[in-house]
Amino acid sequence: MITIDWPLLAIGLGAGAVAAALFFAGLGLGMRLALRTAHPLAVLLPSAALRIALLLAAGWWVATLGAVALLGFALAFFVVRLVLVAVLRPAQEGEAWN
Incomplete structure (x- = not known):
């Protein structure tokens, strides 16, 4: 039988949720x-590099705790992403929020 810590x-879930947020x-x-500047690449590249580096550092730290924590981290990250995409996506034509 598999035991879960x-x-x-x-x-892992908490760290993944915070990291995703x-x-x-x-x-x-x-x-x-970036949308407010004349040179959006000057904003987007450092922003992406910083976000990716911090996400990798957080994931690395969680991975040192164990596989179960890393699984929780990844699961929470994807769940938060799924919820944010579902909530923040623009409404389609003819679709309204009830």
Whole structure:
């Protein structure tokens, strides 16, 4: 029987949720700033590099805790991404929020 270290999974889930929230908040801020400047590449490249580096560092730290924590981290990241995309996507023509 496989045993799951639930506290370690919770740490991974929490770290993944925080990392995803910060990652996508940084993406939104970077896009907002890039759209207001004459040279968007000067904003987008450093923004992407910083977000990716911080996400990798957080993932590396969680991976040192164990595979269960890393699984929780990845799961939380993708769930937060799925929720954000579903909530923030523009409504299609003829579609309205109830």
